[in-house]
Amino acid sequence: MLFNSQIFLFVFLPFTLAGWYYLNYKKHDRLAQGYLTGMSLWFYAYLNLQFLWTMLVSCLAGYVFCRLVLQTTSEKKRKAVFYAGCLFHLGALGYFKYTGFFLENINAVFHTQLPMLRILLPVGISFYTFQQLSYLIDCYKGKAGLCSFLDYLFFIVYFPQILQGPILVHEELIPQLHEKERRRFDPDRFYAGISRFVIGLSKKALLADTLAKAVGFGYDQVERLDSASALFLAVGYLLELYFDFSGYCDMAVGLGKMVGIEIPENFDAPFRSLSVREFWRRWHITLGRFFTKYVYIPLGGSRKGKLRTICNTMIVFLLSGLWHGADWTFVFWGFLHGIGVAASDLTSSFKESVRKVLTFSYVCLAFVFFRASSISEGFLVIGKIFSFRWNGFLLEIAKALDLSEIYVVTKALSMKAPGVLSILSLFLLLLFVSLCLIFLIGPGIRPKKGTAGKKKGHAVLLAVLFVWSVLSLTGVSTFLYFDF
Amino acid sequence: MKALKQFFLVSAALLLAAGGLVVLLDPFYHYHGPLPGLKAVVTKSEYQCIGTIRTFDYDSVLCGSSTAENYNNRWFDRPFGARTIKAIKSSGTTADLCYYLQEAFDTHELKHVFYSLDLFALDADADTNFVNDDMPLYLYDKNPVNDGKYLWNKDVIFKDIPYLLAMNLAGGYDEGTSYNWWEDKTFSKQEALSHYDRRETVSAPLPASVYEPKIDANLDLLVRLITAHPETDFSFLLPPYSMLWWDNAYRNGQLQEYLYARRRLMERLAGYENVKIFDFQGEETILLNLDLYMDPIHFSQKINQRMAEEAAREDSVYLVTEETRETFLLHMEALTERIVTREIKTLFPA
Numbered sequence: 001m002l003f004n005s006q007i008f009l010f011v012f013l014p015f016t017l018a019g020w021y022y023l024n025y026k027k028h029d030r031l032a033q034g035y036l037t038g039m040s041l042w043f044y045a046y047l048n049l050q051f052l053w054t055m056l057v058s059c060l061a062g063y064v065f066c067r068l069v070l071q072t073t074s075e076k077k078r079k080a081v082f083y084a085g086c087l088f089h090l091g092a093l094g095y096f097k098y099t100g101f102f103l104e105n106i107n108a109v110f111h112t113q114l115p116m117l118r119i120l121l122p123v124g125i126s127f128y129t130f131q132q133l134s135y136l137i138d139c140y141k142g143k144a145g146l147c148s149f150l151d152y153l154f155f156i157v158y159f160p161q162i163l164q165g166p167i168l169v170h171e172e173l174i175p176q177l178h179e180k181e182r183r184r185f186d187p188d189r190f191y192a193g194i195s196r197f198v199i200g201l202s203k204k205a206l207l208a209d210t211l212a213k214a215v216g217f218g219y220d221q222v223e224r225l226d227s228a229s230a231l232f233l234a235v236g237y238l239l240e241l242y243f244d245f246s247g248y249c250d251m252a253v254g255l256g257k258m259v260g261i262e263i264p265e266n267f268d269a270p271f272r273s274l275s276v277r278e279f280w281r282r283w284h285i286t287l288g289r290f291f292t293k294y295v296y297i298p299l300g301g302s303r304k305g306k307l308r309t310i311c312n313t314m315i316v317f318l319l320s321g322l323w324h325g326a327d328w329t330f331v332f333w334g335f336l337h338g339i340g341v342a343a344s345d346l347t348s349s350f351k352e353s354v355r356k357v358l359t360f361s362y363v364c365l366a367f368v369f370f371r372a373s374s375i376s377e378g379f380l381v382i383g384k385i386f387s388f389r390w391n392g393f394l395l396e397i398a399k400a401l402d403l404s405e406i407y408v409v410t411k412a413l414s415m416k417a418p419g420v421l422s423i424l425s426l427f428l429l430l431l432f433v434s435l436c437l438i439f440l441i442g443p444g445i446r447p448k449k450g451t452a453g454k455k456k457g458h459a460v461l462l463a464v465l466f467v468w469s470v471l472s473l474t475g476v477s478t479f480l481y482f483d484f
Numbered sequence: 485m486k487a488l489k490q491f492f493l494v495s496a497a498l499l500l501a502a503g504g505l506v507v508l509l510d511p512f513y514h515y516h517g518p519l520p521g522l523k524a525v526v527t528k529s530e531y532q533c534i535g536t537i538r539t540f541d542y543d544s545v546l547c548g549s550s551t552a553e554n555y556n557n558r559w560f561d562r563p564f565g566a567r568t569i570k571a572i573k574s575s576g577t578t579a580d581l582c583y584y585l586q587e588a589f590d591t592h593e594l595k596h597v598f599y600s601l602d603l604f605a606l607d608a609d610a611d612t613n614f615v616n617d618d619m620p621l622y623l624y625d626k627n628p629v630n631d632g633k634y635l636w637n638k639d640v641i642f643k644d645i646p647y648l649l650a651m652n653l654a655g656g657y658d659e660g661t662s663y664n665w666w667e668d669k670t671f672s673k674q675e676a677l678s679h680y681d682r683r684e685t686v687s688a689p690l691p692a693s694v695y696e697p698k699i700d701a702n703l704d705l706l707v708r709l710i711t712a713h714p715e716t717d718f719s720f721l722l723p724p725y726s727m728l729w730w731d732n733a734y735r736n737g738q739l740q741e742y743l744y745a746r747r748r749l750m751e752r753l754a755g756y757e758n759v760k761i762f763d764f765q766g767e768e769t770i771l772l773n774l775d776l777y778m779d780p781i782h783f784s785q786k787i788n789q790r791m792a793e794e795a796a797r798e799d800s801v802y803l804v805t806e807e808t809r810e811t812f813l814l815h816m817e818a819l820t821e822r823i824v825t826r827e828i829k830t831l832f833p834a
Contacts, residue, residue, distance in 0.1 A: 006630075187485040187488050190488060194488070404638045404641075404642040404643050405638075407642050411650075459487040459488070459491040462491055463491050463492075463493075464494070464498065466495050467502065467636075471502060471636050471641060474638070474639075475639045476620075476637065
């Protein structure tokens with residue numbers, strides 16, 4: 001189930017919250033937790049029931065490994081169980097996510113004809129695998145104790161984070177389950193949760209999805225790009241991705257507040273970063289934390305000299321690239337970020353504003369490969385940016401925004417003054433992107449702690465934003481059946 | 485707590501207002517026909533067709549694919565004393581159109597069905613219709629729970645409702661022109677040729693065993709409807725495709741298939757008392773004149789009008805009877821032979 005769907009908003013969420021608070025009110029703590037876990041499983045299974053079984057098997061096995069690691073006294077056996085557990089989790093991830101990629105490359109390199117397997121990738125597997133790995137490693141290192149299976153299952157399947165993270169660590173979530181205070185309905189916290197959720201929903205439904213139409217239109221016709229349109233594609237896609245993913249994370253954080261079992265932040269104004277290194281401390285924070293804690297530091301971090309630090313950084317970012325997707329475009333994207341992080345100190349003497357612009361520009365260009373269908377397409381887009389040519393394609397991209405809210409105006413113009421329509425569309429596109437950039441580079445709109453709902457009219461504005469976002473979840477498609 | 489209450493109250497009020505507006509004006513006619521004083525503005529077949537079939541007041545259905553969209557319903561209303569609506573599915577197969585017709589029969593008593601019968605529609609899978617996940621299923625199923633996708637839909641509120649009102653306020657909108665698309669299109673030889681991507685090679689004809697069962701299965705669907713509703717008159721109109729279309733069929737190896745489809749449909753449908761077939765496919769003055777087309781298949785509205793007029797005539801020369809059936813079939817076979825051996829060479833000499 002998706003947060004940005006009517007079934008989630010009008011069926012799942014009200015029933016989940018009502019049941020959770022009712023059972024807690026009646027002091028049925030374990031039952032309440034079981035209910036929330038059950039609803040989370042429904043939330044997960046709604047997309048594909050088959051994925052649920054894969055995930056449950058993974059959780060059950062993961063719990064058994066943790067238990068064995070904690071209960072085995074012999075160090076040798078503990079180590080063997082630990083490695084078996086890691087192998088299980090990484091093997092499952094590798095099988096579901098990378099088999100096709102692996103076979104494809106074997107065939108390409110060795111000119112073989114190995115048959116391609118059609119393996120469905122379970123939703124969220126990258127997230128729940130890492131979360132389980134982190135718990136297993138912490139158990140092995142003695143940083144985590146044994147919890148009940150219900151707590152473990154809840155830690156993995158808790159619905160605000162199961163599909164797209166944030167990647168939690170056990171000490172962030174499991175202790176909250178035993179804090180009685182959290183299970184009492186707190187109107188201020190609940191309102192703060194709604195407020196955050198609505199901001200996330202509007203980022204996704206009003207900004208990301210609108211940008212996606214224009215960006216998708218451009219990426220479908222890369223060969224037609226000129227400098228301006230290619231530049232828009234690079235900036236537009238990064239904005240789209242940011243609003244999409246950070247919007248999702250805002251919704252997750254908001255839901256955590258509504259339930260009372262809170263989850264950590266995943267973004268912290270990344271476009272105000274002064275270097276690529278700082279960018280990665282502000283963008284997808286929990287993934288960066290995972291790689292730092294479980295890969296970078298065990299490899300030696302920055303303690304073993306400059307060359308080794310660069311090496312470790314590159315390993316982390318190549319892995320991060322591969323984690324994002326089984327394709328060379330993601331690996332290359334990770335490589336570029338690794339280079340960016342390793343070279344972060346080179347700009348430290350520059351003025352802050354220059355560093356901000358340089359960081360944003362570099363990240364924009366690197367993310368082209370995240371969206372491109374191949375590395376060569378990525379280079380094509382970047383090449384078009386620096387071709388310094390104008391062919392008017394940006395006007396067509398601008399029209400693809402197709403804002404329903406101003407349909408009456410655009411329809412009237414298309415009949416009375418079609419020439420003006422292109423200019424209006426371009427103006428709107430530029431205005432849209434400019435507002436997004438101001439929004440990102442500015443102080444942000446996250447309310448300060450405890451201020452949500454205190455300002456007059458806040459609730460009304462929030463309701464308007466909510467309804468506007470709900471209306472934007474469904475549209476009317478054009479069915480094109482033949483080529484007029 | 486006050487802010488929380490305020491949020492829920494305002495949200496509920498706004499959602500009720502938005503949903504109420506959609507229910508009241510109902511641009512896809514999901515709940516009711518047009519409000520008194522408002523004309524039915526019908527332009528999006530995938531969204532509106534099913535609603536109009538279920539909620540409009542009518543006694544006749546004009547059914548077909550894109551070649552039927554340019555009819556004006558009034559051309560059938562006047563001579564047949566009917567109230568006609570269209571049941572259109574672009575590139576519709578027989579199963580698609582039969583789905584619509586079944587819905588119409590389930591909700592209305594029909595005097596007449598005007599069925600634009602495309603040959604390519606007889607070649608499709610007879611067991612599957614278009615109602616699938618790619619369609620706005622919330623309009624097709626009868627489950628009120630998913631109606632939210634219609635009630636709280638940005639495009640419906642900001643585009644379709646203003647369009648409905650604007651068309652009514654502007655005046656001059658002709659309800660009979662539902663789904664018409666001809667107005668902003670060019671019909672000319674140059675335009676038709678520009679949309680014809682002629683294959684360089686000629687494929688071997690498909691074996692009869694491939695297409696015969698499909699065609700018969702599709703005709704079974706039509707026969708079932710015809711026999712289930714003897715009180716309804718069925719007029720099958722066979723639209724005239726251009727010589728480019730026939731040339732393409734020949735080069736694809738499908739010419740024999742389509743000629744067989746013509747033969748089978750005439751053999752199987754013509755015998756019923758409540759069925760008439762009008763065959764325009766062999767009309768040389770139309771299919772050899774590319775100025776009447778915008779691409780190999782789509783002809784100008786004038787042709788639709790002529791077909792409608794002929795369908796209303798008892799003595800139409802296009803009416804296929806037991807006696808004339810073989811003449812129509814042999815004429816078409818000879819004409820297609822002439823097209824692929826002589827006529828097409830005036831356009832593609834090499």
